[in-house]
Amino acid sequence: MIRTGDEYRESIRDGREVWVDGERVKDVADHPMFKPIVDVRARIYDLAHAEATQDAMTYVDPDSGERNAVANKLPRTQQDWLDKRAAVDLVLDDTRGVVTRVGDETIGEMWSLFDGQDVLNEVDPRFSENIRRHLERSIREDPFHVSANTDPKGDRSKAPQDQDPDMLLHVVKETDNGIVVRGAKYETAAAYSNQAFTKPTIANWGNSELSDYAVGFVLDMGAPGLKYISRNGFAGRAPAADYPLANRVDEVESLVVFDDVEIPWEDVLFYRHTRAATFIRSTLHRYSAFPFVQRTLHLADLMIGSALWNVKQSGLEKQQAVQEKLAQLACYRETINAHLTAAISLAEPSPGGLLMPNQSLLYTGRVMALSQLPAMMHIARELCGGQICITPDAATFADPDVAPWLEKFYSINDNWVADDRRKLLAFARDLLNSDYAGHRLTFQLFAQSPPFAQLAAVYRNFDFDGPLGLVKAAAGLSDNVDGDAA
Incomplete structure (x- = not known):
């Protein structure tokens, strides 16, 4: 059907x-x-x-x-x-x-x-x-x-x-x-x-x-x-x-x-x-948080790709400072990936007989992905450089009176010509710096509940009994101590 x-x-x-x-x-x-x-x-x-x-x-x-x-x-x-x-x-x-x-x-x-x-x-x-x-x-x-x-x-x-x-x-x-x-x-x-x-x-x-x-x-x-x-x-x-x-x-x-x-x-x-x-x-988000966080993983891939292509274009990918920032983006991406993968691997039966992603891992993954997103976007901006906010539009690149100058100053070598440079900078600008990019970042506060509600979901689903039991035994607390989580 x-x-x-x-x-x-x-x-x-x-x-x-x-x-x-x-x-x-x-x-x-x-x-x-x-x-x-x-x-x-x-x-x-x-x-x-x-x-x-x-x-x-x-x-x-x-x-x-x-x-x-x-x-x-x-x-x-x-x-x-x-x-x-x-x-x-x-x-x-x-x-x-x-x-x-x-x-x-x-x-x-x-x-x-x-x-x-x-x-x-x-x-x-x-x-x-x-x-x-x-x-x-x-x-x-x-x-x-x-x-x-x-x-x-x-x-x-x-x-x-x-x-x-x-x-x-x-x-x-x-x-x-x-x-x-x-x-x-x-x-x-x-x-x-x-x-x-x-x-x-x-x-x-x-x-x-x-x-x-x-x-x-x-x-x-x-x-x-x-x-x-x-x-x-x-x-x-x-x-x-x-x-x-x-x-x-x-x-x-x-x-x-x-x-x-x-x-x-x-x-x-x-x-x-x-x-x-x-x-x-x-x-509400017992299941729906999974594809939502998966989309943030895809956004991380777009940020990494935009930043890495830019430093490759400009010949900066061998610099240690650049590699460190790319590594930060990679850690962010893989942390999201790890939460999603583990949430499936340790999935739990639901009250209705379905299989739900591990709730603690899913909700903590969501908090991590969204709370760190603004900082990761800024790292990607740094790696893309200031040209994403000053590059002329496509119509200017096509204008015969100025096109030769833009061809001269935006071409890097035989492999990276001005048109490809402009396309990459335009994409990165729209991903990270445009009105649309700002809207999408603010949208995260609307789409899957505000941060306080996301943290409340973590609190409700994290198993506090494990840490409580661990410290009770390690500190030698008496059996009279209430072991229930707060």
């Missing part, structure tokens, strides 16, 4: 209301700011059909005999995770850049809810059945699935009920068909996706057992009452020759407004149940 790229494009031509640059978008699949990233997602669908890549991107279901996407397969074995990792690597290599919100890194949040079916059954057994049905549908039909959990929030010193209640998405009424919700969410890729797992932002519900804000559901992105108010994209702002990444892999975020949107009962995953909401917040 794997879709083609063109079938995906047609699926988002459903009359949805998308706004960008002060105007309503007529065709999101063909709009200049959305088209490049829509084409990337379409390309992923087409890779599942291409003879050379089909086996890496898909598997044959033994029961139905149908080909399904590796990305959506429920992970039950280490090989499943190795296959998923290989598929993401293939996509990123083919894309020639890092794309984050293309589905494989968000479907895992649904797997976390699959693990919480006993919690869902406490409030209504229908909800547990809904999650199983939606996962089966995702496997079978391969929709472009994204995630929605960040609300505008408003004045955070106040409870939602003490200000405009729409600052957090909430249920306003029930109908025979389902629930009606009002509010807004920020979502990456929302304007060009098929469905979203929508859930609350709140992590601490206090003593509340019931709340209209404790709601989770699968959202049809073409549902009546939705409005997509998108940020201005980077694609098309400047020529692709000067900003290749911004024009190829920019992922547009949107404020998704829910103007009394009805959610059918069969799409509701939990409702008014704060324990279910707390569970999903605490386990």
Whole structure:
């Protein structure tokens, strides 16, 4: 049931209301700011059909005999995770850049809810059945699935009920068909996706057992009452020759407004149940953190490649100071790689019978990868040198009046001519120094929770009992000492 790229494009031509640059978008699949990233997602669908890549991107279901996407397969074995990792690597290599919100890194949040079916059954057994049905549908039909959990929030010193209640998405009424919700969410890729797992932002519900804000559901992105108010994209702002990444892999975020949107009962995953909401917040990235950290590994490779090509061009790769900085980048890259590899090798059974990456190793790997990213980007900038911020654009290099001078001063030898030098500097600038690069760095604070939440996940999943027991024995503490972790 794997879709083609063109079938995906047609699926988002459903009359949805998308706004960008002060105007309503007529065709999101063909709009200049959305088209490049829509084409990337379409390309992923087409890779599942291409003879050379089909086996890496898909598997044959033994029961139905149908080909399904590796990305959506429920992970039950280490090989499943190795296959998923290989598929993401293939996509990123083919894309020639890092794309984050293309589905494989968000479907895992649904797997976390699959693990919480006993919690869902406490409030209504229908909800547990809904999650199983939606996962089966995702496997079978391969929709472009994204995630929605960040609300505008408003004045955070106040409870939602003490200000405009729409600052957090909430249920306003029930109908025979389902629930009606009002509010807004920020979502990456929302304007060009098929469905979203929508859930609350709140992590601490206090003593509340019931709340209209404790709601989770699968959202049809073409549902009546939705409005997509998108940020201005980077694609098309400047020529692709000067900003290749911004024009190829920019992922547009949107404020998704829910103007009394009805959610059918069969799409509701939990409702008014704060324990279910707390569970999903605490386990949200149990699986999805893996492909997210894998993308940071790919970003590290792009930084190393850009820096190393630059020092090779300029003949500096033999200098010890340069080699030391390259080694720092390599250590950063391999530390991410080690966490990912170990998380699979020491994978753990989940409460729902799936196989989840080792949680302590996965979450500590995420913290390390993202907390060190700004420093690693700066090292890569140093190795690329100041020319990434002063080099003229491609049009100037092509101008006959000045081209000879640029050819003279940007050519290094017979192997490294001015055009290749310009291309490398333009790529490095867009990776490390452009508006797009700054946006992507800030995006890390949004995409997988802020640093404090990432550290909280580490705290919840690290085994403190081992160090406590070790010191208890080494220091000769009495048996009366409480050995439970804090």
